[in-house]
Amino acid sequence: MARQEQKKDVVIVGLGWTGSIAGIELAREGLDIVALERGHDQATVPDFKYPNQIDELKYGVRLKMMQKPSQQTLTVRRNGGETALPYRSLGSFLPGNGVGGAGTHWNGLNWRPQPEEMKLRSYVTETWGEEIIPEGMNLGDYPVSYDELEPYFTHFEKVAGISGKAGNVNGEIREGGNPFEGWRSEDYPMPQQKRTWDSQKFHDACTAAGYHPFQAPAGIASTAYVNPYGMQMGPCNYCGFCERYGCYQYSKSSPQTAILDALKRMPNFEYRTQSEVLRVELAEDGKTATGVTYWDEAAQEEVFQPADIVILSSFSLNNVHLMLLSGLGEAYDPLTGTGTLGKNYAYQMNGGVTMFFEDDHFNPFVGHGANGVCIDDFSVNQNDFGALGFIGGSYWRSGTFNGQPIRNMPLPKGTPSWGAGWKDGIGKWYGHAMSIGSHGSHMSYANNHLDLDPTYTDRHGRPMMRMTFNWQDNDLRMNQYQKSRMEPLAQSMNPDLMQSSFKDIGAQYDVRPYQTTHNTGGHIMSETASEGAVNRYCQTWKAHNVFAMGAGNFVQNTQYNPTGLVGGLAYWTVNAIRTQYLSNPRPLV
Amino acid sequence: MTDIPGLPSRRSFLKGSAAGVALTGLALSAAEAEAAPPVPLDQYEREYLTADEWAFVMAATARLIPSDGDGPGAIEARVPVFIDRQLAGDYGRADDWYMEGPHDASAAPARGWQTPLSPAEVYRQGIPAFDAWCETTYGAAFAALDADRQDEALAALQKGEPGLDPELRDFFTILLANTKEGYFADPLYGGNHGMQAWVYIGFPGARAAYREWPERHNIEYPLGPVSISGERA
Ligand SMILES: Cc1cc2nc3c(=O)[nH]c(=O)nc-3n(C[C@H](O)[C@H](O)[C@H](O)COP(=O)(O)OP(=O)(O)OC[C@H]3O[C@@H](n4cnc5c(N)ncnc54)[C@H](O)[C@@H]3O)c2cc1C
Ligand code: SF4
Numbered sequence: 061m062a063r064q065e066q067k068k069d070v071v072i073v074g075l076g077w078t079g080s081i082a083g084i085e086l087a088r089e090g091l092d093i094v095a096l097e098r099g100h101d102q103a104t105v106p107d108f109k110y111p112n113q114i115d116e117l118k119y120g121v122r123l124k125m126m127q128k129p130s131q132q133t134l135t136v137r138r139n140g141g142e143t144a145l146p147y148r149s150l151g152s153f154l155p156g157n158g159v160g161g162a163g164t165h166w167n168g169l170n171w172r173p174q175p176e177e178m179k180l181r182s183y184v185t186e187t188w189g190e191e192i193i194p195e196g197m198n199l200g201d202y203p204v205s206y207d208e209l210e211p212y213f214t215h216f217e218k219v220a221g222i223s224g225k226a227g228n229v230n231g232e233i234r235e236g237g238n239p240f241e242g243w244r245s246e247d248y249p250m251p252q253q254k255r256t257w258d259s260q261k262f263h264d265a266c267t268a269a270g271y272h273p274f275q276a277p278a279g280i281a282s283t284a285y286v287n288p289y290g291m292q293m294g295p296c297n298y299c300g301f302c303e304r305y306g307c308y309q310y311s312k313s314s315p316q317t318a319i320l321d322a323l324k325r326m327p328n329f330e331y332r333t334q335s336e337v338l339r340v341e342l343a344e345d346g347k348t349a350t351g352v353t354y355w356d357e358a359a360q361e362e363v364f365q366p367a368d369i370v371i372l373s374s375f376s377l378n379n380v381h382l383m384l385l386s387g388l389g390e391a392y393d394p395l396t397g398t399g400t401l402g403k404n405y406a407y408q409m410n411g412g413v414t415m416f417f418e419d420d421h422f423n424p425f426v427g428h429g430a431n432g433v434c435i436d437d438f439s440v441n442q443n444d445f446g447a448l449g450f451i452g453g454s455y456w457r458s459g460t461f462n463g464q465p466i467r468n469m470p471l472p473k474g475t476p477s478w479g480a481g482w483k484d485g486i487g488k489w490y491g492h493a494m495s496i497g498s499h500g501s502h503m504s505y506a507n508n509h510l511d512l513d514p515t516y517t518d519r520h521g522r523p524m525m526r527m528t529f530n531w532q533d534n535d536l537r538m539n540q541y542q543k544s545r546m547e548p549l550a551q552s553m554n555p556d557l558m559q560s561s562f563k564d565i566g567a568q569y570d571v572r573p574y575q576t577t578h579n580t581g582g583h584i585m586s587e588t589a590s591e592g593a594v595n596r597y598c599q600t601w602k603a604h605n606v607f608a609m610g611a612g613n614f615v616q617n618t619q620y621n622p623t624g625l626v627g628g629l630a631y632w633t634v635n636a637i638r639t640q641y642l643s644n645p646r647p648l649v
Numbered sequence: 650m651t652d653i654p655g656l657p658s659r660r661s662f663l664k665g666s667a668a669g670v671a672l673t674g675l676a677l678s679a680a681e682a683e684a685a686p687p688v689p690l691d692q693y694e695r696e697y698l699t700a701d702e703w704a705f706v707m708a709a710t711a712r713l714i715p716s717d718g719d720g721p722g723a724i725e726a727r728v729p730v731f732i733d734r735q736l737a738g739d740y741g742r743a744d745d746w747y748m749e750g751p752h753d754a755s756a757a758p759a760r761g762w763q764t765p766l767s768p769a770e771v772y773r774q775g776i777p778a779f780d781a782w783c784e785t786t787y788g789a790a791f792a793a794l795d796a797d798r799q800d801e802a803l804a805a806l807q808k809g810e811p812g813l814d815p816e817l818r819d820f821f822t823i824l825l826a827n828t829k830e831g832y833f834a835d836p837l838y839g840g841n842h843g844m845q846a847w848v849y850i851g852f853p854g855a856r857a858a859y860r861e862w863p864e865r866h867n868i869e870y871p872l873g874p875v876s877i878s879g880e881r882a
Binding site for chain 2: 110111112114115116117121122123128129130133136143145146147148149151253254255256257260295296297298299300301308420421423425426427431463464465466477478479480482483484486487490491515516517568569570571572
């Protein structure tokens with residue numbers, strides 16, 4: 061028999077970005093809340109303190125802030141014919157662990173989707189016709205529009221403290237911002253960040269080419285700032301230890317800097333660390349949840365936590381795993397198209413060009429996670445899908461963000477990987493290279509999905525989740541198109557040497573190199589219960605008192621880093637809980 | 650501290666930093682760290698490697714990052730010490746990794762670490778297996794070969810020519826990765842001695858405060874590195 065805790069109004073599963081948002085908003089509503097976090101507690105002081113945090117080996121390479129596969133992982137196969145094998149050591153993606161989640165050690169690139177991306181199926185069919193949608197692509201509309209989400213994007217940007225320059229305020233295009241973005245009701249809460257030498261060069265080349273450069277929207281403070289919860293941020297030091305690290309001062313937007321201290325002061329909020337939720341418990345009629353069962357690491361026992369509302373905010377992959385294990389929907393079957401859980405797992409399609417300039421000093425260690433100048437000239441709403449032969453787009457960015465030498469040592473092709481040639485190479489080229497990245501959309505496909513593994517189990521004896529994922533031609537064609545446009549621009553900058561890395565048609569998914577932690581879909585939003593796992597308010601179709609947060613809700617991935625949409629959706633969902641659900645708990649659709 | 654007038658100093662940054670209160674003991678440990686000369690490599694007390702394994706790691710890393718030419722080699726940087734300590738610790742034991750079976754060590758490399766062995770075990774089994782191949786091919790264990798032969802043997806190992814068991818397939822990959830880690834990691838871990846690898850490439854280490862620098866375009870950063878324990882070079 062599991063130990064039983066006192067009943068709460070709300071139990072939150074995972075205290076990262078979305079769990080913190082749900083926590084503070086529902087606590088302000090007066091509800092009695094407990095958040096369960098499987099990892100350790102961590103705060104700016106003392107955990108991220110200088111100089112201990114400035115340790116590439118510990119955090120950048122040995123990944124001490126991330127999920128430990130020994131505690132939790134999944135299996136991966138590239139197609140239905142392959143046997144899935146465990147993701148035994150982290151590579152391709154790095155789920156967070158501990159209070160703050162991946163929101164602690166993210167880069168801080170904060171984007172909104174383009175309005176067209178929220179209604180992509182309609183946009184495609186109305187502009188080019190259904191026939192351009194490739195076989196096997198599950199192209200969908202989000203059951204919520206950009207216009208509906210706009211106030212929530214704005215609010216998340218204020219809470220998170222985003223620096224940037226608006227390109228479109230209520231339809232008015234502003235010089236220096238992104239002219240291709242969706243409308244904003246107001247400018248960013250903080251002015252845009254500074255421009256490093258590489259991004260200046262990129263900026264000038266883009267201007268000369270007639271493109272529309274703008275500063276990347278950054279969850280990195282450019283000035284002193286106080287957010288709506290009274291949390292304070294101070295300007296960034298360009299310390300260069302940003303992605304994969306907690307910020308040693310209060311400059312990077314994170315649950316720690318934006319929410320948690322304010323939340324912890326509220327008497328009706330409590331959180332327990334080392335508490336890993338194992339499943340959501342359903343009532344006998346299967347229509348509501350009664351609470352969750354978790355593993356108390358300190359006591360080494362299972363605990364039942366009863367609650368009226370369950371918020372799943374454990375990151376997309378963990379949410380889907382918990383939902384599969386708890387019967388919060390039926391597993392998706394790609395052959396019949398039935399079931400919804402695990403459907404539309406998607407990722408990100410990226411590439412880039414690296415340029416070498418012997419006489420330039422880029423000081424690559426001067427930077428932050430969201431540094432750089434971007435263009436959206438080849439983004440989703442700028443591409444003629446019918447003529448180009450793919451659906452999708454990407455944004456480009458150039459800016460130093462990590463000059464840490466174990467992982468960031470670009471060398472010209474042909475340089476030996478060791479020996480005298482390598483040693484000469486690092487002496488000659490460190491600090492003299494810059495790159496442009498293409499960060500592209502990734503569609504959803506019947507072939508790419510999540511379910512339970514038939515062989516491997518985790519330390520609690522539960523089946524692991526299994527990921528079936530491979531690159532698809534549509535996105536690879538999009539990537540090749542970006543290459544064909546980026547190379548001439550890079551060439552126009554007259555580098556001494558340059559080289560590209562864009563996955564080509566036929567590329568196979570490789571779990572070893574880091575790509576992104578933008579794992580999306582799996583419990584997607586939908587108009588009807590037969591198409592997805594949650595409705596337009598991210599309420600599960602199966603149990604009306606269970607709400608799912610995070611990128612698992614994405615119908616397909618956008619071309620941008622996900623957290624702007626994740627944060628906007630989180631505020632949209634808590635608003636629905638507050639204004640529609642609490643007074644009358646029921647399915648909201 | 651050799652701060653340049655008009656440039657932000659680490660000390661003034663520390664005073665001004667929001668988290669500055671958390672900083673203590675930095676300057677003291679710096680002095681201490683500079684005072685103690687390191688144990689010569691031949692007297693170093695190994696934590697994991699056996700004498701033969703140590704001889705191999707000394708010889709192999711000396712070829713992976715040779716001492717001649719500009720900049721330190723792996724030996725001057727004390728990379729073997731770093732590797733020994735890493736293998737003795739949680740990395741060597743694969744503590745954070747999922748190591749339960751069934752294992753399919755011969756799966757395609759793109760599918761990641763699939764051997765049942767931990768990194769420390771891969772060294773333990775990989776060194777004698779590679780040495781046996783060196784014996785057959787060149788008539789001596791790796792450490793006893795001359796530099797040119799060693800380079801040839803390592804190049805063959807990188808290409809998979811010795812035909813090691815699939816369980817040992819990643820031996821060269823981790824040997825090279827660990828060598829570079831030891832070269833560039835903070836001196837805290839036993840390698841990058843005196844931060845000479847950072848000095849060589851121009852990386853300022855743990856300075857991590859460059860607020861005035863983003864808009865100093867195309868100007869080489871002038872300050873040498875500091876380490877986590879406060880050493881300067
Ligand atoms: C290195 C890196 C860089 C990134 N950079 C960017 C970027 O620049 N821009 C961007 O938009 N996005 C970025 N991301 C992604 C971003 O971090 C995530 O989108 C965001 O944090 C998701 O919020 P979340 O609340 O869904 O999950 P998280 O913030 O990860 O929080 C989930 C929490 O749940 C906990 N948890 C998991 N399972 C359980 C369980 N069973 N029981 C209890 N607790 C559990 C986890 O420990 C974690 O604390 C990056 C991610 C990484 C790893
Ligand atoms: S680069 Fe700036 S925001 Fe990022 S960790 Fe350093 S000081 Fe913090």
